[in-house]
Structures are given as structure tokens and as C-alpha cells.
Amino acid sequence: MTDADPDEDLVRRVGAGDEVAMQILIKRKLPRLVALAARMLGDRTEAEDVAQEAFVRIWRNASRWRPGGARFDTWIHRVALNLCYDRLRRRREWSGSDLPEFADPGEDPNGGRLEDMSRGVERALQRIAPRQREAIVLTYYQEMSNIEAAAAMEISVEALESLLARGRRSLRTILMRGADHD
Amino acid sequence: MTEGPGAMSADRFAALAGAYGAQLRHWPQSEQAAAAAFAATAEGRAVLDEAEKLDALLDLYTVRAPAPDLDTRILRQATARWKRRRWLRLELGLAGVGVAGMIAGMVMATILMPASLPNHRGFEENTAFSDTVSDFDTTEEGD
Numbered sequence: 077m078t079d080a081d082p083d084e085d086l087v088r089r090v091g092a093g094d095e096v097a098m099q100i101l102i103k104r105k106l107p108r109l110v111a112l113a114a115r116m117l118g119d120r121t122e123a124e125d126v127a128q129e130a131f132v133r134i135w136r137n138a139s140r141w142r143p144g145g146a147r148f149d150t151w152i153h154r155v156a157l158n159l160c161y162d163r164l165r166r167r168r169e170w171s172g173s174d175l176p177e178f179a180d181p182g183e184d185p186n187g188g189r190l191e192d193m194s195r196g197v198e199r200a201l202q203r204i205a206p207r208q209r210e211a212i213v214l215t216y217y218q219e220m221s222n223i224e225a226a227a228a229m230e231i232s233v234e235a236l237e238s239l240l241a242r243g244r245r246s247l248r249t250i251l252m253r254g255a256d257h258d
Numbered sequence: 259m260t261e262g263p264g265a266m267s268a269d270r271f272a273a274l275a276g277a278y279g280a281q282l283r284h285w286p287q288s289e290q291a292a293a294a295a296f297a298a299t300a301e302g303r304a305v306l307d308e309a310e311k312l313d314a315l316l317d318l319y320t321v322r323a324p325a326p327d328l329d330t331r332i333l334r335q336a337t338a339r340w341k342r343r344r345w346l347r348l349e350l351g352l353a354g355v356g357v358a359g360m361i362a363g364m365v366m367a368t369i370l371m372p373a374s375l376p377n378h379r380g381f382e383e384n385t386a387f388s389d390t391v392s393d394f395d396t397t398e399e400g401d
Contacts, residue, residue, distance in 0.1 A: 093343075095333075095336075095337060098333060098336045098337070102329045102332055102333055106324050106328065106329055106332065107323060110321065110323075110324045110328075115319070120321075120322065124324060124325060124328055127332075128328070128332055131332045131336070135340075136339075193315070193318040193319075194319050194320055196318075197316060197318055198319055201319070212316075215278060215284055216278075216279060216313075217316075217319075219283075221287060222278075222285075222286045223286075237274075237277045238277075240277035241273065244276060244279070244312060247315075247316070248311075252311070
């Protein structure tokens with residue numbers, strides 16, 4: 077990861093209190109953060125809350141941001157993911173059940189209708205292990221490179237690939253069976 | 259299909275497709291060239307076709323754009339924070355000027371006053387609050 081950080085200059089300006097830079101950063105990162113959190117949580121309202129909280133962390137830390145470590149985009153993904161896990165933990169405490177480690181191929185998430193497919197994939201993603209979901213969301217939907225995704229997840233690239241493979245297998249089991257029933 | 263340096267094995271190709279899906283741009287950058295060469299073979303195409311089935315389903319899952327006023331709310335939050343920070347800096351700056359003035363005054367007093375207070379220690383010893391040493395030395399009293 078020796079490439080220059082494309083957000084470096086913008087974050088420096090935000091740290092100096094430049095309002096235009098703040099607007100640009102929001103425009104650049106907000107949709108990404110909402111999409112990330114929505115896919116991790118399966119809840120759009122909570123996703124917007126997470127994005128808002130992530131930006132509070134940005135404003136708080138921008139003036140102390142130093143290039144040379146992780147990319148800013150990687151860092152803010154980690155921040156948002158931590159916020160997502162806080163909420164997933166609260167849900168678990170609330171429901172009293174553990175987060176699923178493996179896919180639970182119990183019900184057909186597709187419902188047999190094309191218009192429900194988006195929601196079907198959303199539900200299928202919620203049914204696989206959170207770390208597998210995280211790996212898929214980062215590499216597939218957020219289009220992070222394997223190195224960036226592994227850095228955001230604080231794991232090795234090999235561990236990332238293992239999570240991805242298991243996650244995709246679980247999704248295939250859930251989704252393909254649903255598709256076969258149509 | 260492992261001939262030549264940099265060529266990709268069928269196993270590795272299948273593993274990458276199983277992890278990253280059918281779109282080579284999601285694959286590790288260092289392996290994309292070798293993967294593209296393998297993808298041109300019949301075996302490679304078959305592996306990608308299989309991975310593409312799941313990709314097609316994943317692509318159906320879209321997330322709507324954030325609420326229209328969310329960016330405004332976040333920006334308002336940021337500017338309010340900066341205004342508070344600037345105000346605090348101004349307050350601290352004014353307080354700093356006050357402290358600096360006080361220190362300057364004390365320094366000046368130290369330079370100019372010694373001659374007028376020749377028996378400084380004697381002044382402490384003759385106060386109505388008894389011996390100053392026992393006032394400050396509490397270690398023995400506590401035992």
C-alpha cells in the first residue's frame with residue numbers, strides 16, 4: 077500500500093476547519109458509509125445513524141490525521157464497522173441469541189418474486205456470519221482491494237480469502253436453493 | 259495449466275473465483291494478468307460462469323442513496339463543532355494573555371522589590387499562624 081492516499085489533502089483541509097473540504101468529504105464518503113452500514117446491519121435507518129456517528133469521529137480526529145499509516149478510506153471503514161458491530165452486539169444482547177457463525181438455510185429468503193430479490197439478498201447476507209458478511213461487503217460491494225479489505229478487517233489476506241470463500245458458499249446455499257424453488 | 263512463469267493453476271483460479279466472484283477487477287491485482295490468461299480457456303470460462311450466477315444475485319441488492327437532508331445535518335454538526343473549537347481557542351487565548359500579564363508582573367515585582375523586603379523569612383515566622391514549617395510539613399502529623 078505505497079500509493080498516495082487520495083483523501084490525504086482533503087482530510088488535512090478538514091482538520092484545518094475548511095468547510096468546503098468538509099462538504100466534499102461528505103459527498104465523497106457518505107453514500108459509501110451508508111451502503112456499508114446498510115449491508116452490514118440490514119437496516120437503513122440504523123445505517124444512516126452509523127454514518128452520522130462515523131462523521132463525528134472524522135471531525136474529531138481530522139486535525140490529528142497523519143499520512144503514512146492506513147489509508148483514510150480504510151480507517152473510516154474500520155470506524156463504521158466498529159459502530160456496526162456495537163449495534164449487532166446490542167441486538168444480540170436484546171434478543172439473547174448468538175450471532176450466527178454459519179448460514180442457517182432455514183427459510184427461502186427470495187419469496188419467489190423478482191421484486192423481492194434485493195430484499196432476499198439482504199436477508200441472506202444477514203443470515204451468514206458477520207465476519208463473512210463484512211468480507212463480502214468490503215470486497216464486492218465497497219470494491220476495496222484485497223489488501224485494503226484485509227487492513228480494514230485487521231486480518232491477513234489469506235484469512236480474508238477464507239472468509240470470502242465460506243461466505244459465498246453460504247450465500248450460494250441460501251440463494252440458489254431459493255432460486256431453484258422458483 | 260501451470261506452464262510458464264506467472265501462469266495460474268486451475269486450483270488457484272477456482273479458489274479466487276470462489277472468493278472474489280467472476281469479476282477479475284475484484285481479484286488480487288498481482289494475479290489479475292495470470293487470471294485473465296486462464297479465464298480465456300474453456301476451463302476458466304466454466305469456473306467464471308458458475309461464479310457469475312452468485313454475482314448476478316448479489317448485484318440485485320442495491321442500497322438507496324442517503325436521505326436528502328443527511329449531508330446537511332452532518333455538515334451542520336461539523337461547523338457547529340468548529341465554531342465551538344474556535345470560541346474555545348479564543349477564550350484560551352484571552353486567558354493566556356491574562357496569565358502572561360500576571361507572570362510578567364510577578365517577574366517585575368521580583369526584580370524591583372527585593373530591597374524593600376530585607377527580612378523575608380522573619381516576616382513568615384512572625385505571622386499569627388504560628389510556625390510555617392509545621393503548617394506545611396504534614397508527614398509527621400499523620401503518623
